[in-house]
Amino acid sequence: MKPLSVEVYPVYICSSCNSRHCESMDYINKVGKILCGCGNVMKLDGIETFKITPIYKTPTPKKDSPPSQRAQHTDDESDDTYSLAALKEKTTQETQQKQTELPANEFEQSVSLLMRLGWKKRESEHKTRVLYEQWYQENEQLIGPENFDEFANYLFFNHSN
Numbered sequence: 577m578k579p580l581s582v583e584v585y586p587v588y589i590c591s592s593c594n595s596r597h598c599e600s601m602d603y604i605n606k607v608g609k610i611l612c613g614c615g616n617v618m619k620l621d622g623i624e625t626f627k628i629t630p631i632y633k634t635p636t637p638k639k640d641s642p643p644s645q646r647a648q649h650t651d652d653e654s655d656d657t658y659s660l661a662a663l664k665e666k667t668t669q670e671t672q673q674k675q676t677e678l679p680a681n682e683f684e685q686s687v688s689l690l691m692r693l694g695w696k697k698r699e700s701e702h703k704t705r706v707l708y709e710q711w712y713q714e715n716e717q718l719i720g721p722e723n724f725d726e727f728a729n730y731l732f733f734n735h736s737n
C-alpha cells in the first residue's frame with residue numbers, strides 16, 4: 577500500500593556553533609525559536625507545509641533471478657556480502673534491460689491487446705513484461721514488427737495463467 581502522509585522534521589543549524597537542531601512542525605509554529613546550547617537564540621520562520629511527492633520504485637518480478645545465480649548466492653553469502661550486493665544489482669540491471677527489449681511499439685500493442693481481453697492497463701503492462709520474459713526464456717527469440725503476430729498469439733493463449 578501507499579502512505580497517506582509523510583512526517584517532516586525541519587533541521588536547523590546554529591549559526592554560532594554549527595549545532596544541529598531537528599524540530600517538529602508543531603514546535604516551529606508554536607514556539608518559533610530555538611535556544612541553542614551555546615546560548616544563541618534562533619528565530620524560526622513559520623511553516624505552512626512541505627510539498628513532498630513520493631517516487632515509487634518499479635517492482636521487479638521475483639522469478640527473474642536465474643536459479644544458477646541463486647545457488648551461487650548461498651555459496652558466497654557468508655564470506656562476501658559486498659559481491660552479493662553487486663551480483664544482485666547486476667541481475668536487476670539485466671532484468672531491466674531484458675524487459676526493454678520488447679520495442680515500445682510492440683509493447684503498446686501487447687498492452688492494448690490485453691486490455692481488449694479485459695485486463696486493466698497496469699495489469700496489462702505487468703503481464704506484457706512477465707510474458708515477454710517467459711517467451712524469451714522459452715524461445716530465445718526477440719520480438720519486432722516482423723514477428724509480433726507470434727508474440728500476440730502467445731499472449732492470447734497465456735495471459736490468463
Ligand SMILES: [Zn+2]
Nearest residue numbers: 590593612614
Ligand atoms: Zn549554537
